[in-house]
Amino acid sequence: MKKFSLNDYLVEPEEKVAKRVIYNDDNVLAFVLNIAPGESLPNHTHFECTVLLQAMSGTAQVNVDGKPVAMQENDLIEIDGSEKMSVDNTGNKTLVLYVNISPLPPAERYSVDADL
Secondary structure (H helix, E strand, O other): OOOOOHHHHOOOOOOOEEEEEEEEOOOOEEEEEEEOOOOEEEEEOOOOOEEEEEEEEOEEEEEEOOEEEEEEOOOEEEEEOOOOEEEEEOOOOOEEEEEEEEOOOOOHHHHOOEEO
16 A cells, blocks of 8 residues: 655646656556646647546636536546547646546656656
């Protein structure tokens, strides 16, 4: 068993988005996305993976295959990996999303911290 504190992964983005990886193995990738006010996570897909997004704080518009979905704290959205998605921070504070992707994406570059 391992215990994690999500507070350890909350950061104010130096750029637009700060990704902090919590856990990854052959089956799952879990991380926190910290998206600055007014900024966006660009349109992308997740191959054949299932993506779960949970809003920990803030408000967002999640765009899935061009369809906007409003998201607020404690909402959970499931996205099929082949669907194109983007996320817009619609609030005035950092949007914090807990993200779970399974199975693990095929490229290792998705499994590391990033500042975009």
